[in-house]
Amino acid sequence: MNHFTLDIVTPTQNLDVIEVDYVRCPGIDGSFGIMANHQDGVFSLDIGEIMIQSKSDTKYYSTSGGFAEINENEVCLLVETIELSSEIDISRAESALQRANERKNKKNEEDLDEVRMESSLSRALNRLRVAKR
Structure with missing residues (x-):
């Protein structure tokens, strides 16, 4: 190749x-x-x-x-x-996912940036998915 x-x-x-x-x-x-x-x-x-x-x-x-x-x-x-993938800190990624979900659940607050929250959630989910490789 x-x-x-x-x-x-x-x-x-x-x-x-x-x-x-x-x-x-x-x-x-x-x-x-x-x-x-x-x-x-x-x-x-x-x-x-x-x-x-x-x-x-x-x-x-x-x-x-x-x-x-x-x-x-x-x-x-x-x-x-x-x-x-082998260097991803799974507990840190899980904590980031939890924080992103908490922000998502508080989306009625005025100061919440929805795009930033969705991006944080996507990054955390991706890190956890790749860590399983």
Whole structure:
């Protein structure tokens, strides 16, 4: 299988640049896959799971969104956050889910930002789902 270069960048860190065979990303219009020689472009990422396959293994990550830039067989994922499934703190994610649900139940209060609350809920649910990988 052909491979390509993958670079993952967050606001606080750059992960190692690696050679991979396939990446599946959570696009805002649904998941999409990237293989070697993919057409160039920039794609918006949603909250979801990123799967990265290399010659030696498959890894799953939780992300809270960002962008995928594909340019001449090089892919750069510019993401807000990224967590390897095995490194997700399940108790912290469960606490975040509980807080998000509590905010959702108080949605009659004036100061509640519904979009922010829904985003918090989605991120917590995604982290718990990916942690089970």
